Amino acid sequence: MxxxxxxxxxxxxxxxxxxxxxxxxxxxxxxxxxxxxxxxxxxxxxxxxxxxxxxxxxxxVMFEKVHKLFGAIAPVLNDENSDLTEKIEKIVENYINMLVMNPDLPLFVLSEIKNNSEQFGDKFNMGKLMLESVFARQIRKRRPDISPLHIIMSVLGLVLFPFIGRPVLRAIGAVDEASFMGLMEERKKLVPHWVAAILNS
Amino acid sequence: MxxxxxxxxxxxxxxxxxxxxxxxxxxxxxxxxxxxxxxxxxxxxxxxxxxxxxxxxxxxVMFEKVHKLFGAIAPVLNDENSDLTEKIEKIVENYINMLVMNPDLPLFVLSEIKNNSEQFGDKFNMGKLMLESVFARQIRKRRPDISPLHIIMSVLGLVLFPFIGRPVLRAIGAVDEASFMGLMEERKKLVPHWVAAILNS
DNA sequence: AAATTTTTTAATCAAATGATTAAAAAAAAT
DNA sequence: ATTTTTTTTAATCATTTGATTAAAAAATTT
CATH class of the missing domain: 1.10.10.60 (Homeodomain-like)
Incomplete structure (x- = not known):
């Protein structure tokens, strides 16, 4: 050998x-x-x-990409030593830092999962796990009146969507590469503020 | 003949x-x-x-789908007879009503545009048009300190992202079809509130 | 150095796929 | 009723594409 x-x-x-x-x-x-x-x-x-x-x-390749995408949120979900505000700040910062380096990642992963959702069925309880996480519990405590899924979808929407919509924004000439990245840097501070405002609304 | x-x-x-x-x-x-x-x-x-x-x-097919996706926002953009709050309410309601009937639309259109962005370059000034719309002007007036693109990306993220992430949410067992649609109905009222909170933050 | 194993290539296969052709069937016009 | 036009099909083509094979080249072992 x-x-x-x-x-x-x-x-x-x-x-x-x-x-x-x-x-x-x-x-x-x-x-x-x-x-x-x-x-x-x-x-x-x-x-x-x-x-x-x-x-x-x-x-x-897909295994790597999925882990990269969910790796930005996973380690924060069950951290007992941070409060809700800190978790949101961490998630937003982790995500934007990673996405600035990998802007095509979310659209790629979400598209491929949609076309092949069976393969991700083995993580059957990942949904339950997410909804029973410390993060979800803290959301429920702060806002018992709405589903924590609303908040999770909102945080992810505020952070991920710009990268998902980026090809369109660029195609219609609404932003160039440099100013897009500048906006994303700004969003690291803006989004946590906005989520705080949402949680208080 | x-x-x-x-x-x-x-x-x-x-x-x-x-x-x-x-x-x-x-x-x-x-x-x-x-x-x-x-x-x-x-x-x-x-x-x-x-x-x-x-x-x-x-x-x-693509022509239809693109028009369906952007048709929910286009007629509102330059309406002189509605204020910012009303526009946001209208956009959110239009979008969610349409997306509940066409949940796969955003991921499809955004993916295909990404893979073929040249063809959408003829709408070169659509970006300028959007940023010079009544809507954008009203956003700038309310929040001169941040780019109106931030607000536009946020509204679209809050509305579109749940539909883009839906295949994943379903694959990991976080929601079933019925409860997802229930959440989207709730979002018709929640998102305008949240955007108002963002604009005040 | 010779033998053995591992890596790389050129050539080729078989299946899938977008598209065409020639003929049949159906409909419309005369 | 006959002719002409339009619609539909079966059969087939040509290209693309994922994969294999057999042989050469390079590296490793003995």
């Missing part, structure tokens, strides 16, 4: 890096394995040698 | 109705013309007889 050489990792990493780029840019269905191979600068057969199929490669 | 018969419209309408359904459900790339033909209960060649190609058929 041979040891792994640097080139092994390098080639495999070149392929998956290309896959990240092309899948995120065009979606699963519109991506051709040849696109990925070309982007990685390797032969098509090599892609199937390292990963068994387009779907297997996609699953790897 | 022969007159058009009822069957003409009926067949053409059967095809485009099937196209609406399949394209919206699976997106352009994942849709096969055979799927549409089967859904319409007609021969594949007939699809190419009525519409010249998959792309032409898609353009027809």
């Amino acid at each position: 041979a040891k792994k050489r640097e080139t092994d990792l390098s080639t495999e990493e070149k392929i998956i890096e290309a896959a990240r780029k092309v899948f995120t840019q065009k979606g699963y269905a519109a991506t051709r394995t040849r696109d990925i191979a070309e982007e990685a600068g390797i032969n098509l057969a090599l892609l199937n040698y390292y990963f068994r199929s387009k779907e297997k490669l996609f699953e790897k | 022969a007159k058009k018969r009822e069957t003409d419209l009926s067949t053409e309408e059967k095809i485009i109705e099937a196209a609406r359904k399949v394209f919206t459900q699976k997106g352009y790339a994942a849709t096969r013309t055979r799927d549409i033909a089967e859904e319409a209960g007609i021969n594949l060649a007939l699809l190419n007889y009525y519409f010249r190609s998959k792309e032409k058929l898609f353009e027809k």
Whole structure:
């Protein structure tokens, strides 16, 4: 049995890096394995040698992306040592910092999940887990009169939607890249204020 | 030259109705013309007889969908006879009423625009038009200290995002169809309140 | 250095898919 | 009723695309 050489990792990493780029840019269905191979600068057969199929490669990329998207909120959900205000500040900051580096992430992940929602059914109790989290409990305590889902959807909408709508805003010439990112920086402070106002309304 | 018969419209309408359904459900790339033909209960060649190609058929559907999505906000933008509060109420109500009937619309349109943003470049000044609308002017008057884009993104985020995130919420078992729609009904009253709170914050 | 294992490639396959063609069926016009 | 036009279908094409195979090249082991 041979040891792994640097080139092994390098080639495999070149392929998956290309896959990240092309899948995120065009979606699963519109991506051709040849696109990925070309982007990685390797032969098509090599892609199937390292990963068994387009779907297997996609699953790897998708797994990463899903974790990146939900990783911004997950560690905050059950933190017993922060209050509601602090949690919201943390979620907003985590998300915007990550999304500025990965602006296409939400639209990619949400689209692919919609087209393949069965695969995410194994996380059957993730919904319950979210609604029984410390975060949800703190929301309920502050506003027993409305569903915590309303607040969660609102926070996520205020933070994620600009990135989801960004392609349209850019297409119609409403913002350029630089000013969009400037607005997102502003939103790190604005959104927590606004959510506080919502919780008091 | 022969007159058009009822069957003409009926067949053409059967095809485009099937196209609406399949394209919206699976997106352009994942849709096969055979799927549409089967859904319409007609021969594949007939699809190419009525519409010249998959792309032409898609353009027809896409045009409708884009207009449906932006039609909920467009007539309100330049209404001189309503104040900011009334406009927000109207936008929220229009949108939620329409989205309850077309929950997949936003994710579909935003995804397809992202993958084909060149085609929407002809509406080059639509961005300027939006930022010079009566609506934008009224926002600026109320809050000269922040970009009206912040408020517009926030209203749209609060209204559209729940529908964009719905596939995930359903996949993780956080809501069933009925309770989701119930929440959206509640949001018709909640979101205008919240936006008012944001504007005062 | 020789043998073995791992990596890479060129060539090719088989299935899927958008589209066309030629002919039949139906409808409309004469 | 006959002719002409329009609609529909079955069969087929050509291209694309995911995947495989057999052989070469490179690296590793012995």
